[in-house]
Amino acid sequence: MSYxxxxxxxxxxxxxxMSVTGKYFLTSRKGAITQxxxxxxxxLKMFERFRGEVxxxxxxxxxxxxxxxxKCEIACPNGSIEIIWDRGIDEATGKKKKKIDKHIYHLxxxxxxxxxxxxxxxxxxxxxxxxxxxxYDRTKLTKVLxxxxxxxxxxxxx
Amino acid sequence: MTRxxxxxxxxxxxxxxxxxxxxxxxxxxILIAVVYLLIFSVAGLYLVLLERRVAAWFQLxxxxxxxxxxxxxxxxxxxxxxxxKELTGTERAxxxxxxxxxxxxxxxxxxxxxVFPFTKDFQAFDINIGLLFLIAISSIGVIGILLGGWSSxxxxxxxxxxxSGVQTISYExxxxxSLLTMVLLAGxxxxxxxxxxxxxxxxxxxxxxxxxxxxMVYMIAGTAETNRAPFDLVxxxxxxxxxxxxxxxxxxxxxFFLAEFINMFIIAAIATTVFFGAWLSxxxxxxxIPILGVLWFLGKTLILVFLMMWxxxxxxxxxIDQLLTLEWKYLLPINLVNIVFMAIVVLLKITI
Numbered sequence: 001m002s003y004x005x006x007x008x009x010x011x012x013x014x015x016x017x018m019s020v021t022g023k024y025f026l027t028s029r030k031g032a033i034t035q036x037x038x039x040x041x042x043x044l045k046m047f048e049r050f051r052g053e054v055x056x057x058x059x060x061x062x063x064x065x066x067x068x069x070x071k072c073e074i075a076c077p078n079g080s081i082e083i084i085w086d087r088g089i090d091e092a093t094g095k096k097k098k099k100i101d102k103h104i105y106h107l108x109x110x111x112x113x114x115x116x117x118x119x120x121x122x123x124x125x126x127x128x129x130x131x132x133x134x135x136y137d138r139t140k141l142t143k144v145l146x147x148x149x150x151x152x153x154x155x156x157x158x
Numbered sequence: 159m160t161r162x163x164x165x166x167x168x169x170x171x172x173x174x175x176x177x178x179x180x181x182x183x184x185x186x187x188i189l190i191a192v193v194y195l196l197i198f199s200v201a202g203l204y205l206v207l208l209e210r211r212v213a214a215w216f217q218l219x220x221x222x223x224x225x226x227x228x229x230x231x232x233x234x235x236x237x238x239x240x241x242x243k244e245l246t247g248t249e250r251a252x253x254x255x256x257x258x259x260x261x262x263x264x265x266x267x268x269x270x271x272x273v274f275p276f277t278k279d280f281q282a283f284d285i286n287i288g289l290l291f292l293i294a295i296s297s298i299g300v301i302g303i304l305l306g307g308w309s310s311x312x313x314x315x316x317x318x319x320x321x322s323g324v325q326t327i328s329y330e331x332x333x334x335x336s337l338l339t340m341v342l343l344a345g346x347x348x349x350x351x352x353x354x355x356x357x358x359x360x361x362x363x364x365x366x367x368x369x370x371x372x373x374m375v376y377m378i379a380g381t382a383e384t385n386r387a388p389f390d391l392v393x394x395x396x397x398x399x400x401x402x403x404x405x406x407x408x409x410x411x412x413x414f415f416l417a418e419f420i421n422m423f424i425i426a427a428i429a430t431t432v433f434f435g436a437w438l439s440x441x442x443x444x445x446x447i448p449i450l451g452v453l454w455f456l457g458k459t460l461i462l463v464f465l466m467m468w469x470x471x472x473x474x475x476x477x478i479d480q481l482l483t484l485e486w487k488y489l490l491p492i493n494l495v496n497i498v499f500m501a502i503v504v505l506l507k508i509t510i
Contacts, residue, residue, distance in 0.1 A: 007488065007492075014469075014473075017472045017473060018468060018469065018472050020472070021216050021468065021471060021472040022468070024215075024216055024217070024218055025212075025215050025216050025468075027218075028215040028217075028218050028219070029215075031218055032219060032220050033218050033219065034214075034220040036220070
């Protein structure tokens with residue numbers, strides 16, 4: 001008797017499948033996932049998990065959260081990150097303290113693996129959602145992430 | 159409608175005045191053939207566009223919408239590109255058969271179009287064995303595919319062509335038997351007669367349960383006949399490159415492609431004629447204006463074409479043994495039982 005139940009099952013799964021695609025067909029006008037890219041350049045927003053490039057966010061006082069611990073530099077598998085650091089006197093405590101001079105990021109070498117961002121203990125570097133990264137000169141792909149004159153946010157190391 | 163047909167009548171009389179009868183008849187046939195060729199090559203192109211848009215919508219995409227308004231000129235541009243491309247071929251291919259194959263396919267599918275009753279009196283060739291002619295012609299197309307696969311000197315093409323042979327010969331039975339079920343009800347093979355019978359109600363309504371089973375079997379087998387997904391073992395991109403037309407390029411490839419879509423139209427048009435009353439409107443609402451029959455015919459056909467696209471974009475491809483199991487163990491026995499069932503229904507006059 002499995003013959004007849006096979007036929008029944010066949011027709012049933014046929015209709016189930018067709019109802020799924022039928023629903024897609026009817027909602028495709030609103031929910032199309034295609035981006036008509038160059039046309040909607042202004043309004044196109046990449047999704048949150050998109051890996052565009054590594055950036056270091058600065059707040060309104062020009063303060064970042066990088067303590068210069070170099071964990072990102074060590075985590076990077078192909079040396080896209082170089083940190084030039086120095087020691088300076090901390091005003092609050094008067095002790096000697098490590099601080100970054102330049103956080104150099106080579107976008108041209110980066111494979112977007114995200115290990116640096118996972119390694120960062122203070123969330124100083126994050127993914128940006130921009131995607132138009134092409135330039136005519138290769139040297140423009142080497143970026144200094146910390147803005148000139150910026151300093152580390154107070155209390156981030158505690 | 160009367161005006162339209164008076165034009166054809168005038169041309170007919172003018173031709174017969176101008177030249178001897180035999181020659182006039184030949185010229186008339188050629189004229190009709192050219193008109194059909196023009197209409198259906200354009201219709202085929204638009205079916206390709208429809209397929210692409212519908213496929214896109216099923217997959218939550220947008221589809222081609224750049225060339226012309228909403229992409230309406232897209233396939234025209236594609237055809238133009240294909241015409242201008244170089245015709246390549248393999249070394250040591252059987253040149254004669256290689257060049258012959260695409261014409262076989264396209265001619266056999268265009269020949270089948272001649273018998274459809276698009277509306278009352280708008281039928282190029284109303285022979286009394288219409289349905290038999292259609293079944294016969296639709297199985298000739300496979301010779302073209304076999305020739306193409308055989309002669310292009312390519313293993314993948316040959317495998318594709320052989321699969322096509324297996325598939326078409328198997329599913330031919332189901333197509334023929336399911337149509338035969340309806341012939342039992344209609345009592346004629348002539349397409350205009352079959353339409354005439356349906357004036358009281360479409361055959362799928364008249365024949366209720368057995369007719370519906372026959373329709374389902376016909377649509378499955380018909381999809382297999384046209385070598386479309388989920389039965390596209392012939393082309394199976396992931397296994398065989400492009401199957402039997404791997405080695406074809408330019409316009410010869412376009413012929414295969416166009417023939418596939420015209421075949422789809424033909425399968426849907428046969429279903430429209432046999433199951434859904436061809437150009438007859440539902441409940442006879444436009445009975446008085448027969449020219450609207452063309453619209454009804456095309457409307458019903460397009461709905462069935464859409465149904466075929468629907469299962470194309472829903473189901474994955476079958477394996478060759480599953481394909482043959484489906485035909486020989488399921489469709490054919492169901493069909494044979496169904497034909498007896500229909501005979502009993504007709505004999506006891508329990509049709510609606």
